Amino acid sequence: MEFIKLRNVEKVYPTGVTAIYGLNLDIKKGDFAFIIGASGSGKSTLIKMLYREEKATNGEIIIGGVQVGRLKNRKVYKLRRKLGIVFQDFKLLPRLTAYENVAFALEMYGLPKDEVRMKTLKALDLVGLKEKVKSYPNELSGGEQQRVAIARAIVNAPKLLICDEPTGNLDKKTSLEIMKVLEVINNLGTTVIVVTHDSDIVNKMKKRVILIDQGRVKKDFEKGTYDKNDFTKDEDVQKAFVKNEDGE
Amino acid sequence: MKTFRILVRNIRDGLKNVVRNLSLSFASISCITVTLLLVAVSMIGSLNVENFTKTIRDDFTIVTYMNNELTEDQENEIKAQIQKINNVESITFESKKEIAEQMKEESEVFNNIITSWSDSENPLYDTFKVKVKDSEKISDTAEKIKKIEGIAQVKYGEGMIDSLMTIFNIIEKILIVVVISLVVVTAFLIVNTIKITIFSRQEEVEIKRLVGASNFSIKQPFVIEGLFLGLLGSIVPVLVTIYAYSFFYEKTGGILFSHFIKLVDPYPFVFIISIILVVIGIIVGMFGSSRAVRRYLKI
Numbered sequence A: 001m002e003f004i005k006l007r008n009v010e011k012v013y014p015t016g017v018t019a020i021y022g023l024n025l026d027i028k029k030g031d032f033a034f035i036i037g038a039s040g041s042g043k044s045t046l047i048k049m050l051y052r053e054e055k056a057t058n059g060e061i062i063i064g065g066v067q068v069g070r071l072k073n074r075k076v077y078k079l080r081r082k083l084g085i086v087f088q089d090f091k092l093l094p095r096l097t098a099y100e101n102v103a104f105a106l107e108m109y110g111l112p113k114d115e116v117r118m119k120t121l122k123a124l125d126l127v128g129l130k131e132k133v134k135s136y137p138n139e140l141s142g143g144e145q146q147r148v149a150i151a152r153a154i155v156n157a158p159k160l161l162i163c164d165e166p167t168g169n170l171d172k173k174t175s176l177e178i179m180k181v182l183e184v185i186n187n188l189g190t191t192v193i194v195v196t197h198d199s200d201i202v203n204k205m206k207k208r209v210i211l212i213d214q215g216r217v218k219k220d221f222e223k224g225t226y227d228k229n230d231f232t233k234d235e236d237v238q239k240a241f242v243k244n245e246d247g248e
Numbered sequence B: 001m002k003t004f005r006i007l008v009r010n011i012r013d014g015l016k017n018v019v020r021n022l023s024l025s026f027a028s029i030s031c032i033t034v035t036l037l038l039v040a041v042s043m044i045g046s047l048n049v050e051n052f053t054k055t056i057r058d059d060f061t062i063v064t065y066m067n068n069e070l071t072e073d074q075e076n077e078i079k080a081q082i083q084k085i086n087n088v089e090s091i092t093f094e095s096k097k098e099i100a101e102q103m104k105e106e107s108e109v110f111n112n113i114i115t116s117w118s119d120s121e122n123p124l125y126d127t128f129k130v131k132v133k134d135s136e137k138i139s140d141t142a143e144k145i146k147k148i149e150g151i152a153q154v155k156y157g158e159g160m161i162d163s164l165m166t167i168f169n170i171i172e173k174i175l176i177v178v179v180i181s182l183v184v185v186t187a188f189l190i191v192n193t194i195k196i197t198i199f200s201r202q203e204e205v206e207i208k209r210l211v212g213a214s215n216f217s218i219k220q221p222f223v224i225e226g227l228f229l230g231l232l233g234s235i236v237p238v239l240v241t242i243y244a245y246s247f248f249y250e251k252t253g254g255i256l257f258s259h260f261i262k263l264v265d266p267y268p269f270v271f272i273i274s275i276i277l278v279v280i281g282i283i284v285g286m287f288g289s290s291r292a293v294r295r296y297l298k299i
């Protein structure tokens, strides 16, 4: 069964820019999917619609049986509690320690202290930050900060983890480590969607790759279909990445 | 239980916001303090005025002066006529001799003058002191008495009371206008304070939204911050009300100028006023912060 289902999704911003055109997409429970595409192709818009930061102008988005587009604004938080979201810029609170940053989410739900503590430590352990629970963000490396952000995203055991260019600020080695963390989380049963610009990573991970071009799904490589030949040999993929390097 | 834990957290956050924004919070708190002090003064003032005008009115008397040539029979006749008037409660007779005696005791000067009069020279009048049942109808009753034959003059303090009331009413209206303007200024300052907090915490709000905090729990700390501003602003006015009024009451023995003007007993009066002040402070604080939240917290 499809965990995420998009049907004829269109997004027109109030400025008149159409970012997504009649997009269809299915992602299965437990999948790990990369979303790639040139800068401005609509990747962020696409995933923003998943966590209902933006509302689709037309079409239907269903996540785990929930019609995301029909959610009332004041009910959006219920969807968010079932998702984890990770960004390029970590979005950690500088005044809080790693532990407090992760616990923050659970405290927002009003969970009892013991439960917060147990889940927070478990999440930090999973991302490999057991030793750094008391460190403040400015005492952590970029990779470590992103791990904290991932721990915060998964602390409530979400069914879906969405990452928008999680390694955009990190070097190659650290990026790969972060991807390994995401893979572990995926192996524990969480569906993972990663927007990325890093062709190396995509190549090494051998997961499903969805190529977005001008608001449409241009190509959809099933997992393993590019095992043998280098996946960046694909002409469309190359174009996507080349544009990126110019643009950013 | 969950709601309670979130509330506790948000109360802590609200307090932290007050402290982090200290200079602005201080401005808001001072403004609330000044406003509430004025509210306290107006309330204490007008409730006291109300209280003593009521007491004055309650034992209000019409003094009826009779023509000097009347015989005792004629005076009794007049008394009977007055008694027939509906609103009259009781009548006491005071002869001009008695009045002269009273006046002698009041001062040395009077004593000298009055002692020099012979009985026939006494220029005072025999009087009836008429107590009325309903002070509202006092002028009507006075008119009726005046029409009775043999009455030289009637006097009652209505004019004095009325002009006193007019003055108090004007003062009260001015105070109301001042208080309302101050409330508006205060609310504006609070809106501004909370706005600054909201802007400085945008990052946190964004993250709260991302991790799935409900809109209500995101707004709560800011509204609570306003509540605290109001609460802190009411501390000084409450203390002033309790201590200053009790002190004033003790110093004056509860009586101002003459035995007519009795002050309201301080207890539980000051506590009731204090509760009202705290409630007003909290309402103004929460009103300001709710406005700021509605206007500046985009969620």
Ligand SMILES: Nc1ncnc2c1ncn2[C@@H]1O[C@H](COP(=O)(O)OP(=O)(O)O)[C@@H](O)[C@H]1O
Residues within 6 Å of the ligand: A013, A014, A015, A017, A018, A019, A037, A038, A039, A040, A041, A042, A043, A044, A045, A046
């Ligand atoms: N909030 C917005 N308002 C108006 N236009 C937007 C907004 N966000 C993105 N866009 C436009 O939508 C298109 C897709 O943007 P985006 O989804 O951010 O692309 P990507 O993440 O692939 O770089 C771009 O043309 C961009 O200018």
Ligand SMILES: [Mg+2]
Residues within 6 Å of the ligand: A043, A044, A045
């Ligand atoms: Mg983007």
